[in-house]
Amino acid sequence: MNKIVTIRDIASHLSISVSTVSRALRGSYDVSPETRERVKEAARTLQYHPNYHARALARRSSYTIGIILPYITNYYFAAVLTGIEEYASRHGYHVTLFMTQDNPATEKIFLQQLSPYRLDGLLACTSLDNSEGMAYTRLLAMGLPVVFFDRALGSVLASRVLQDDVAGARLAVTHLIESGYRNIAHITGAVNNLMTSRRLQGYLQALEEAGLQQTNEWVIHSGFDVESGYNDTGRLLDSANQPDAIFSVNDRKAFGCLQQLRERKITAGSQFGLVGFTNEPSASYVFPRLTSVEEPAMEIGSESCEILLKHIHNKWKHAEERILPGRLCIRESSHR
Amino acid sequence: MNKIVTIRDIASHLSISVSTVSRALRGSYDVSPETRERVKEAARTLQYHPNYHARALARRSSYTIGIILPYITNYYFAAVLTGIEEYASRHGYHVTLFMTQDNPATEKIFLQQLSPYRLDGLLACTSLDNSEGMAYTRLLAMGLPVVFFDRALGSVLASRVLQDDVAGARLAVTHLIESGYRNIAHITGAVNNLMTSRRLQGYLQALEEAGLQQTNEWVIHSGFDVESGYNDTGRLLDSANQPDAIFSVNDRKAFGCLQQLRERKITAGSQFGLVGFTNEPSASYVFPRLTSVEEPAMEIGSESCEILLKHIHNKWKHAEERILPGRLCIRESSHR
DNA sequence: GTGAAAGCGCTAACAT
DNA sequence: ATGTTAGCGCTTTCAC
Numbered sequence: 001m002n003k004i005v006t007i008r009d010i011a012s013h014l015s016i017s018v019s020t021v022s023r024a025l026r027g028s029y030d031v032s033p034e035t036r037e038r039v040k041e042a043a044r045t046l047q048y049h050p051n052y053h054a055r056a057l058a059r060r061s062s063y064t065i066g067i068i069l070p071y072i073t074n075y076y077f078a079a080v081l082t083g084i085e086e087y088a089s090r091h092g093y094h095v096t097l098f099m100t101q102d103n104p105a106t107e108k109i110f111l112q113q114l115s116p117y118r119l120d121g122l123l124a125c126t127s128l129d130n131s132e133g134m135a136y137t138r139l140l141a142m143g144l145p146v147v148f149f150d151r152a153l154g155s156v157l158a159s160r161v162l163q164d165d166v167a168g169a170r171l172a173v174t175h176l177i178e179s180g181y182r183n184i185a186h187i188t189g190a191v192n193n194l195m196t197s198r199r200l201q202g203y204l205q206a207l208e209e210a211g212l213q214q215t216n217e218w219v220i221h222s223g224f225d226v227e228s229g230y231n232d233t234g235r236l237l238d239s240a241n242q243p244d245a246i247f248s249v250n251d252r253k254a255f256g257c258l259q260q261l262r263e264r265k266i267t268a269g270s271q272f273g274l275v276g277f278t279n280e281p282s283a284s285y286v287f288p289r290l291t292s293v294e295e296p297a298m299e300i301g302s303e304s305c306e307i308l309l310k311h312i313h314n315k316w317k318h319a320e321e322r323i324l325p326g327r328l329c330i331r332e333s334s335h336r
Numbered sequence: 337m338n339k340i341v342t343i344r345d346i347a348s349h350l351s352i353s354v355s356t357v358s359r360a361l362r363g364s365y366d367v368s369p370e371t372r373e374r375v376k377e378a379a380r381t382l383q384y385h386p387n388y389h390a391r392a393l394a395r396r397s398s399y400t401i402g403i404i405l406p407y408i409t410n411y412y413f414a415a416v417l418t419g420i421e422e423y424a425s426r427h428g429y430h431v432t433l434f435m436t437q438d439n440p441a442t443e444k445i446f447l448q449q450l451s452p453y454r455l456d457g458l459l460a461c462t463s464l465d466n467s468e469g470m471a472y473t474r475l476l477a478m479g480l481p482v483v484f485f486d487r488a489l490g491s492v493l494a495s496r497v498l499q500d501d502v503a504g505a506r507l508a509v510t511h512l513i514e515s516g517y518r519n520i521a522h523i524t525g526a527v528n529n530l531m532t533s534r535r536l537q538g539y540l541q542a543l544e545e546a547g548l549q550q551t552n553e554w555v556i557h558s559g560f561d562v563e564s565g566y567n568d569t570g571r572l573l574d575s576a577n578q579p580d581a582i583f584s585v586n587d588r589k590a591f592g593c594l595q596q597l598r599e600r601k602i603t604a605g606s607q608f609g610l611v612g613f614t615n616e617p618s619a620s621y622v623f624p625r626l627t628s629v630e631e632p633a634m635e636i637g638s639e640s641c642e643i644l645l646k647h648i649h650n651k652w653k654h655a656e657e658r659i660l661p662g663r664l665c666i667r668e669s670s671h672r
Numbered sequence: 673g674t675g676a677a678a679g680c681g682c683t684a685a686c687a688t
Numbered sequence: 689a690t691g692t693t694a695g696c697g698c699t700t701t702c703a704c
Contacts, residue, residue, distance in 0.1 A: 004453070006697055017675040022699060032673060049451035049478075053398060054697035056389035057680045064432070073414045073617075082409055085435045096400070096432050099421045115385035117340070117681085142385070226621065255621040262623060282618035285562065285591040287598060342681055353691040358683060368689060390681035393696045453697085676703080687692075 005048045014042055025050070061120050064094045065308060068110060068124040070102035075280035076297050077125070080149060083301020084123060091309055093120070104130040111135035116144040121308045125150045128193070145311035149304040151194065159311065159320045161304040165195060168293040168326035169202025170209075172275040173247050175291070175328055177210045180336040181245035181273040185218035187232040187257065188249035196221065199249050199277065218243055229256025237264060245273030245334075251280050251292055258286055258333070274333040277326075288332035296324045341384045350378055361386070397456050400430045401644060404446060404460040406438035411616035412633050413461070416485060419637020420459060427645055429456070440466040447471035452480040457644045461486045464529070481647035485640040487530065495647065495655045497640040501531060504629040504662035505538025506545075508611040509583050511627070511664055513546045516672040517581035517609040521554035523568040523593065524585035532557065535585050535613065554579055565592025573600060581609030581670075587616050587628055594622055594669070610669040613662075624668035632660045 007021040014021070016035065023031045024039035042048075056062035065088060072078045081097075088095050096119070100107040104127040112135065114122065122144055124136070133156035140146055140158060152160040176184050186203045189196040200219065207214050220235060222228040229248060233256065236243055248254035254276030261268050268274050269288040276283060279294035303322055310316045343357040350357070352371065359367045360375035378384075392398035401424060408414045417433075424431050432455070436443040440463040448471065450458065458480055460472070469492035476482055476494060484496040512520050522539045525532040536555065543550050556571060558564040565584060569592065572579055584590035590612030597604050604610050605624040612619060615630035639658055 004697085008697075018698080019676080019700075020674055023674090025698095030673060035673080049453055051393070051451075051453035051697050053389040053392040053453070054680090055699075057387070057393055057682090058697080058699040060680070062389060071418065072408055073411065073418055075409065078408045078414050081433075082407065082435065085433055086437075089434070094432050096430050097417075097421055098425070099418065115387075117385055117387035117389070255618075258621075258623075282591075282621055285594075285618055286621055287594075287623050340681080344681080354681095355683080355692080356690055359690090366689060371689080387681050390696090391683075393698090394681080394683040396696070674704085676701105678699105678701085680699085681696105683694105683696085685692105685694090688690080 004051075005046050006051070007048070009046060010039060010042045010048055013046060014038055060117075062118065063092060064096055064119055065121045065123060065305070065312075066096050066098060066114060066119045068098045068100060068107060068122065068126075070100050070125060070127060072099065075282075076150075076278055076295060079297030080125075080301040083298035083303075084305045085301075086298075087302040087305040088309075091305075093305075093309070100127050102127045102129075108135055111139065114139060114144070116142050119144065121145040121147070121312045123147050123149060123304055123308055126153055131155075145308055147304045147308040147311065149300050157319050159304075159307050159316075159322075161300050161307065161322045161324065163295050163300060164323045164325045165198035166202040166205065168277060168295075168328075169199040169247065170206045171202075171326065171328045172277065172291075172293050173203050173206035174210070175330065176245045176247060176273045176275055176334060177206065177212065179273055179334055182212060183218075183241075183243040184212070184245045184247060184273070185220070185236050185243035186247050186249070187220045187222070187229060187236070187253055189221065189224045191221050196249060203247055215241070217241055224250055224252060226252050226256040226259075229253030230260045231256070233257040233260035237266075244271070246275075248274065248276045251276035251278045251283050251290060254290055254292070254333075255282070255286060258288075258290070269332040269335040273336065275328075276333075279329050283329070284331065288335075291331045291334035292329050294327045294329050296326060299324055340387075341382050342387070343384070345382060346375060346378045346384055349382060350374060396453075398430075398454065399428055400432055400455055401457045401459060401641070401648075402432050402434060402450060402455045404434045404436060404443060404458065404462075406436050406461060406463060408435065411618075412486075412614055412631060415633030416461075416637040419634035419639075420641045421637075422634075423638040423641040424645075427641075429641075429645070436463050438463045438465075444471055447475065450475060450480070452478050455480065457481040457483070457648045459483050459485060459640055459644055462489055467491075481644055483640045483644040483647065485636050493655050495640075495643050495657065497636050497643065497658045497660065499631050499636060500659050500661045501534035502538040502541065504613060504631070504664075505535040505583065506542045507538075507662065507664045508613065508627075508629050509539050509542035510546070511666065512581045512583060512609045512611055512670060513542065513548065515609055515670055518548060519554075519577075519579040520548070520581045520583060520609070521556070521572050521579035522583050522585070523556045523558070523565060523572070523589055525557065525560045527557050532585060539583055551577070553577055560586055560588060562588050562592040562595075565589030566596045567592070569593040569596035573602075580607075582611075584610065584612045587612035587614045587619050587626060590626055590628070590669075591618070591622060594624075594626070605668040605671040609672065611664075612669075615665050619665070620667065624671075627667045627670035628665050629662045630665050631662055635660055 133153040148160040276292040279292040283290040469489040488496040556568040612628040615628040619626040
C-alpha cells in the first residue's frame with residue numbers, strides 16, 4: 001500500500017493545524033470560507049482519503065448499520081434489503097450484511113460478534129426457530145439500537161416493523177368471496193408460526209364476516225414451499241368435501257397449487273379460485289396469472305431503517321411498532 | 337452508552353500488561369495457556385467487546401470487503417451475493433453492500449467514497465452503461481484489491497469471474513436442435529451489451545456446427561424484461577419466416593415468450609421449443625416448465641470472493657480471469 | 673477563527 | 689512469556 005495521506009499532511013502542506021483541517025473537511029462551523037476552500041483544494045491535489053476507522057474510533061460512531069436476515073434469494077427479503085440499503089445510503093449510512101440462512105445458531109454467532117463499538121445500529125429479522133432474545137437484549141443493554149422487521153421476538157423490547165398480515169389475508173379471502181367462491185380452503189405453514197397464525201386469523205375473520213362456515217378440514221398446515229402447495233392442494237381435492245377456492249399463505253405454495261390444478265385439468269380462475277400472498281414478480285409470469293396480496297417489502301425496509309436512524313439519533317426513546325398495510329393485486333387466478 | 341470495557345481494563349484487573357491481553361485475546365502465539373485462559377475468563381466476566389475500528393486502525397486492515405452491484409431483487413444477483421457473503425463470513429470477513437441500481441452515477445459516488453482505509457477489498461459488478469474504469473483504476477493504484485464478477489470493465493486490469501455465456505448458449509441451442517427443432521430464433525438484449533454478444537455468439541456457433549442457416553431476421557435485439565420477450569415473440573410469429581423455436585437470452589424474456597405463445601394457442605414444448613438462460617426458480621413454476629441454462633451464481637460469488645481474499649493476502653500478484661461453465665436444466669418447454 | 677494537546681482502543685516493535 | 693511504548697488517523701475540548 002502506498003504512503004497514506006492524512007489530515008496531518010494537508011495541515012503541514014498548508015501550514016495550518018490539523019484541527020482546522022479536520023473542521024474544514026466536514027464543512028463545519030468555526031472555519032473561515034477561505035481556509036475551508038484551501039483545505040478542500042489541498043485534499044484534492046494531495047489525493048486525501050479519510051480513514052473511516054480512525055473517525056469511528058474518535059467519534060465512537062461508525063455510520064454503519066448491520067442487517068441480520070435469513071436469506072435474500074427470495075424476492076421478499078431482497079426487496080426489504082433494497083429498501084433498507086436505499087434509505088441508509090441516502091442518509092449517509094453504510095450497511096453490513098449478516099445472512100443467517102435462517103439458522104438460529106448462525107444468528108447467535110453473528111450477534112455475539114456485534115457490539116456498539118462496531119455498529120451504530122442493527123436491523124434484524126430473526127430466524128424462524130429462534131425463541132430466545134437474550135443476545136438482542138444484551139445488545140440493547142449495551143446501547144445498540146435494534147429494530148426488528150418482518151419477524152420479531154416477542155420477548156425483546158425493541159421497535160418493529162411488520163406488515164398487516166391479518167388485514168391482507170382478509171382482503172384476499174373477501175375478494176374470493178366477492179368473486180363468487182364459497183368453499184374456500186387455506187393452505188399455510190407450521191401451526192406455531194406467527195405469520196401462519198396471523199394470516200389464518202384474517203382468513204377466519206373474512207369467512208365469519210361473510211357468514212361462511214369454517215372447517216378445520218379446509219385449513220392445511222405444512223411447509224412454505226412449492227411442493228407443499230402441490231401436496232396440500234392434492235389432499236384438498238381428494239377429500240370428500242372439496243373446496244372451490246384456495247387462499248395460500250404465500251405465492252410459492254400457490255404456484256404448487258397451480259401445478260396440481262393443472263394436472264387435474266381444473267382451470268384456475270374460472271372453476272377454481274386462487275389467491276396468494278407476497279406478490280412476487282413471478283406471480284404475473286405463471287398461468288393463469290396469480291392474484292396476490294402485495295407485501296410492502298421495500299417500505300418495510302425503508303421504514304425500519306428510518307426508525308433505526310431515529311433511535312440512533314436519540315430522537316425516540318422507546319420502542320415503536322409499525323404495521324404496514326398490503327394491497328390486493330387482482331389477476332386471473334381469482335376470476336370466476 | 338455505558339462505560340466501555342477495554343483491554344486496558346482487563347489488564348489492570350489481572351495486573352498484567354495490555355499487550356499480553358491483546359495477544360491472548362486473539363489466541364495467538366507467545367502467551368502461556370494459563371494466562372490466555374485467565375484473560376478470556378476476565379473478558380467474559382467484565383463483558384469485554386473488542387472495538388473493531390480501533391483494531392482496523394492499528395492493523396491497517398478491517399476484515400471487511402465491499403460489494404458493488406446493481407440490485408439484488410433479481411434472482412441471479414441475490415444468489416451471487418449469497419455466495420459471496422457465505423464465503424466471506426466463513427473466512428472471517430464482513431461484507432458491506434453498495435447497490436447502484438445499475439446507475440453509473442451512483443456507482444461513481446460509491447467508488448469515490450471508498451478507499452483501502454475503509455475496506456480490505458472490493459468485489460464489483462459494474463453498471464450496464466459504465467464505460468470508464470478510472471475510479472476502479474484509482475482504487476487499484478491505491479492498493480485496494482478489486483475483483484469483478486459477472487460484468488467487467490475491459491479497460492481495468494483486475495481479476496474477474498464470469499460465466500461461460502458462449503458455451504451456455506451453445507448448449508441451449510444444440511439441445512433445441514437435438515430435440516428436432518430446426519428454425520431457431522434468438523431473442524436478446526441491446527446489441528452493444530457484452531452478455532448479449534456472447535450468448536449470440538454461442539447461438540451462432542451452435543447453428544453453424546449443426547449446419548443450420550443463420551438469419552438476421554431471427555435475431556431480435558430489445559430489452560431484457562418480460563414484456564420485451566412478449567413483443568419479440570409476437571414479431572417473430574407475425575413474420576413470414578416463422579421460427580419453430582426460440583432461445584431467449586434470459587428467463588424473464590422467455591416468460592414473456594410463453595405468454596405470447598399461450599395467447600396464440602401455440603403449445604410450447606411440442607409445437608414450439610423454448611429455452612431460457614439463468615434458471616431462476618420461477619423457471620419451474622411456469623407452464624410449461626422452462627428449460628434453461630443454469631448460471632452458476634453462487635459459485636461466481638464464492639469464487640470471486642476466494643480470489644479477492646487471495647489478492648488481499650498477497651498470494652496472487654496479477655489479475656486472473658476465471659470462467660465458470662453453466663449447465664442445462666431440461667424441462668418441458670423444449671420437448672418435441 | 674485557529675492551534676495545542678489529549679485521547680479513542682488496539683497493535684506491534686522492541687526490550688526484558 | 690510478558691511488559692513498555694509509540695503510534696494508527698481523526699476528533700474535540702480548551703486556550704488564545
